[in-house]
Amino acid sequence: MIKTKATPIAQKLSAYMTLSDSDWVILKNWQEQTKIFSVDQDIVHQGQAKRAAYVLSSGWVCSYKLQSDGTRQIVDIQIPGDFLGLRSAVFRVSDHSFMPITTVAAAVVPTDDLLATFSKSPKLAAAILWAVSRDEAMLVEHLVGIGRRDAERRVAHFLLELAARLQLVGMGDRTGYDCPLTQYHLGDTLGLSAIHVNRVLRRLREMEMVTFQHGHVTILDDERLIDFAEFDASYLDQMTPVLG
Amino acid sequence: MIKTKATPIAQKLSAYMTLSDSDWVILKNWQEQTKIFSVDQDIVHQGQAKRAAYVLSSGWVCSYKLQSDGTRQIVDIQIPGDFLGLRSAVFRVSDHSFMPITTVAAAVVPTDDLLATFSKSPKLAAAILWAVSRDEAMLVEHLVGIGRRDAERRVAHFLLELAARLQLVGMGDRTGYDCPLTQYHLGDTLGLSAIHVNRVLRRLREMEMVTFQHGHVTILDDERLIDFAEFDASYLDQMTPVLG
DNA sequence: CGTTAGTTTGATGGTCCTCAAGCACTGTGG
DNA sequence: CCACAGTGCTTGAGGACCATCAAACTAACG
Numbered sequence: 001m002i003k004t005k006a007t008p009i010a011q012k013l014s015a016y017m018t019l020s021d022s023d024w025v026i027l028k029n030w031q032e033q034t035k036i037f038s039v040d041q042d043i044v045h046q047g048q049a050k051r052a053a054y055v056l057s058s059g060w061v062c063s064y065k066l067q068s069d070g071t072r073q074i075v076d077i078q079i080p081g082d083f084l085g086l087r088s089a090v091f092r093v094s095d096h097s098f099m100p101i102t103t104v105a106a107a108v109v110p111t112d113d114l115l116a117t118f119s120k121s122p123k124l125a126a127a128i129l130w131a132v133s134r135d136e137a138m139l140v141e142h143l144v145g146i147g148r149r150d151a152e153r154r155v156a157h158f159l160l161e162l163a164a165r166l167q168l169v170g171m172g173d174r175t176g177y178d179c180p181l182t183q184y185h186l187g188d189t190l191g192l193s194a195i196h197v198n199r200v201l202r203r204l205r206e207m208e209m210v211t212f213q214h215g216h217v218t219i220l221d222d223e224r225l226i227d228f229a230e231f232d233a234s235y236l237d238q239m240t241p242v243l244g
Numbered sequence: 245m246i247k248t249k250a251t252p253i254a255q256k257l258s259a260y261m262t263l264s265d266s267d268w269v270i271l272k273n274w275q276e277q278t279k280i281f282s283v284d285q286d287i288v289h290q291g292q293a294k295r296a297a298y299v300l301s302s303g304w305v306c307s308y309k310l311q312s313d314g315t316r317q318i319v320d321i322q323i324p325g326d327f328l329g330l331r332s333a334v335f336r337v338s339d340h341s342f343m344p345i346t347t348v349a350a351a352v353v354p355t356d357d358l359l360a361t362f363s364k365s366p367k368l369a370a371a372i373l374w375a376v377s378r379d380e381a382m383l384v385e386h387l388v389g390i391g392r393r394d395a396e397r398r399v400a401h402f403l404l405e406l407a408a409r410l411q412l413v414g415m416g417d418r419t420g421y422d423c424p425l426t427q428y429h430l431g432d433t434l435g436l437s438a439i440h441v442n443r444v445l446r447r448l449r450e451m452e453m454v455t456f457q458h459g460h461v462t463i464l465d466d467e468r469l470i471d472f473a474e475f476d477a478s479y480l481d482q483m484t485p486v487l488g
Numbered sequence: 489c490g491t492t493a494g495t496t497t498g499a500t501g502g503t504c505c506t507c508a509a510g511c512a513c514t515g516t517g518g
Numbered sequence: 519c520c521a522c523a524g525t526g527c528t529t530g531a532g533g534a535c536c537a538t539c540a541a542a543c544t545a546a547c548g
Contacts, residue, residue, distance in 0.1 A: 065384070067388070067392055067393075068474055071392045072392070073387065073391040073392045075384050075388070087377055095381065095384070095479075133331055136380065136383075137339065139383055139384070139387065140309070140339070140340060143317065143319055143383065143386060143390065144311070144317040144319070146390045146391050147317045148311055148315045148316070148317045148435060149311075150503075150504095151503075151504070182525085182526060182527090183526075190391075191390065191391030192504075193504070194526090194527090195504090195527095195528085195529090196504055198527065198529085199528090199529085202528085202529095230311065230312055235339075395535080395536070426494060427494075427495070436536075436537090437536070437537055437538075438494090438495090439495095439496085439497090439537075439538080439539095440535090440536055440537070442495065442496060442497085443496090443497085443536090446497095457495095458545095
């Protein structure tokens, strides 16, 4: 298999376990039907005749919940290689909404295909379950961050998590990554006001640990930042399966 | 089937879908091996020869994460009928820890039995997946609460969620329920200090909406409380399956 | 009857929000 | 080519919300 042509999802899953040739073909076939979403155009699932999940092939998405007073809580940020609406493909949940942050290309995976994959390749099924499990671990970490970390650690931790995730799909390295999020996105993700996010970013910059300017996150002092944020990446990659 | 002998898990799942006689038997068989945990004795999964999940039959548990500075974030509260360590039965995740809040009786469900159940009864499998999905919806709602609700709404919302969950297993009604949580538990769950929780509870009491005293939550004004907390129970029960 | 766990209240201060305004950059239409 | 609007970033001032420290009180329990 030619690795340079690997889709983000294939890159991500193969970092977790060795995929067989047929697995690669299955993942490649998922790319057949692709949808494009443009910015600020809500990705809606309701009322579709055929229920489907998506896999992001390019672009960023956020899943969020709106409250009656107009405030928004971003629950999760999706980057290429991430699933989108996997649960809502199986359950008719009144769940969160999705909104593209950039222009997005997403592969459509019909529920039937997904279930077929599960029976065709138990290994791939395990890999997908791993990805889902990882998402939930991130959700827990997110909760801990908002509940029990101060603003600076919260921002630092989030930027580091993004770094780790992006590296897995080849969209960044130890020195940094491109990031289309605005300070409003950061605020709504971390339970802070955008204004406070700005001040926090300034302080982190002054501490010469990380900068976030012009759509690019630059990690100046890897080690000190990780130490400061008490970032422990184990929740992202130390998950090994019992079965398979 | 005699409903009075129903276990909490059976009660909960049957509220969601009609279970066949054989399903009831499977659930009953899960009760064969039961473990007792006493208060403050951590429930640990690591290093066990045979991996297993638990189903709470009585007592309350909390799952939490500790931080290096000593603060604790409670991620979820488990009540009778809830699963415990379902994911960590399948994945070797470095996940959160569990601690009993009261003395706890938990049915041990070996991973093998669980997987066997999935193939034996697709309907029961769907019901279990529903329960898991519901847990994640609660996690999301928890995140939104901590991120974007003020302390009073946060407490009110949490007490209402507990009410709804407990009613499903017959441990409470519209007027209230017994609750073994301390104000420290509430604080660590909601990202508040226990002291502030106390003040908030006093205010809610003075507003004559809800009281929490002597281990009992009394809902004084159902309607006004729901309105105040902007509590929308749909994330708890409006989830219907696409399949099955 | 002393000990411990949990609740309650007061005082003080810090973190973070809100309001307000200025700045930089981008794309658009006259 | 430039005015202008729109979006996002930046900084300041003032204040609300909630944490922390301290201490008294109550209930449960051996």
